[in-house]
Amino acid sequence: MVQILLMLLALMAAPTPALADITATYHNQELGGSFTIRVADNGDARLQFSHQEWWMQIVGGEAYAVHPRAGGTPRVSSFANLERLLTELRQGVPPAPAQEHSSLVRQGELTIAGYRGIAYYRNLPPPPAGFTPPPALVVSRDPALATLGPVLLRRIEFAVATNRLTGMTIPPAFAGIRDLIGDGAALAFIGFDLVSIDRSPIDSALLRLPAPPVTLEELRAGGIPNIS
Numbered sequence: 001m002v003q004i005l006l007m008l009l010a011l012m013a014a015p016t017p018a019l020a021d022i023t024a025t026y027h028n029q030e031l032g033g034s035f036t037i038r039v040a041d042n043g044d045a046r047l048q049f050s051h052q053e054w055w056m057q058i059v060g061g062e063a064y065a066v067h068p069r070a071g072g073t074p075r076v077s078s079f080a081n082l083e084r085l086l087t088e089l090r091q092g093v094p095p096a097p098a099q100e101h102s103s104l105v106r107q108g109e110l111t112i113a114g115y116r117g118i119a120y121y122r123n124l125p126p127p128p129a130g131f132t133p134p135p136a137l138v139v140s141r142d143p144a145l146a147t148l149g150p151v152l153l154r155r156i157e158f159a160v161a162t163n164r165l166t167g168m169t170i171p172p173a174f175a176g177i178r179d180l181i182g183d184g185a186a187l188a189f190i191g192f193d194l195v196s197i198d199r200s201p202i203d204s205a206l207l208r209l210p211a212p213p214v215t216l217e218e219l220r221a222g223g224i225p226n227i228s
Helices: 004-012 079-089 148-165 177-181 216-222
Strands: 022-027 034-039 046-050 055-059 062-069 072-078 104-112 115-122 135-142 185-188 191-198
Touching: 034 148, 046 148, 055 148, 062 079, 072 079, 079 148, 079 216, 104 135, 104 185, 115 185, 135 177, 148 177, 148 185
Parallel strands: none
Antiparallel strands: 022 034, 022 191, 034 046, 046 055, 055 062, 062 072, 104 115, 115 135, 135 185, 185 191
């Protein structure tokens, strides 16, 4: 009995393994686009879509939009200031309502890039014979991928917030996505499938803000950059 207690105490005292850097790449086979999520062991992250001129960075828990400028220093704007300015500009204008959407229905599991996850499909009428629609979302609960989930969710939350504030329709697949991903990680998301996971150390320059964030006053003076 004493020996068992000593073993348990030793396990409790053992240091928790540090989270390693992780780079996840997703590809949309139909449209040809891709996006990459990089997360360092300290939680700093970068998410970049191939078809967008800007990318998201998370540094010290705060999210930023980084817009490169030809021949100049990139412009860095905090998500918080962008959302605040959009709210000011839309003062008195009701935000766009959430689009009527079909719910996502859990239906089995799929393996993508070697990882197993729960598949969710749009609750639509049965497709034509011989056609199998792709899942709208596949979520893994593998702890090794856990740091990817919060980064993608922060980007989704920003898209939903800015779409509502600018009067745009909120994509149906975004509705309720937080509850489904939860503390997991997306293996597939609205047409993008995970294709690779890389555990190599991430170049710290990729996760460092390239310039100090502009202030709210500077953002008001310079206008809102393209965040679509």
